[in-house]
Amino acid sequence: MQIETMQQMLSTVTLLLGALLIAVIFNAYRIIRQQTLLTFIYGLFTLIVGITFVDLVSIFTPDAFLIAWSAVFSRIVVIIGLCVMTHSILRG
Helix, strand or coil, X not given: CHHHHHHHHHHHHHHHHHXXXXXXXXXXXXXXXXXXXXXXXXXXXXXXHHHHHHHXXXXXXXXXXXXXXXXXXXXXXXXXXXXXXXXXXXHC
């Protein structure tokens, strides 16, 4: 029980730090106005949501079936986020 609580707290901290990082990069985008940076922000947002999704679902529901499928969905979202970030970097 304590390990799950610790994971949920760390997930919340990860989500907040990710939001702070996105805000900082968005401020840089407003100065530079480069489309690549905006696409990178979209990928970073997707990556952060994918990383924290399983723990956030476990906060709201104790159902093991939903938690198992949220883990699968989380991995798919992480892969999509990494692909978007890679695309934005390669597009340059």
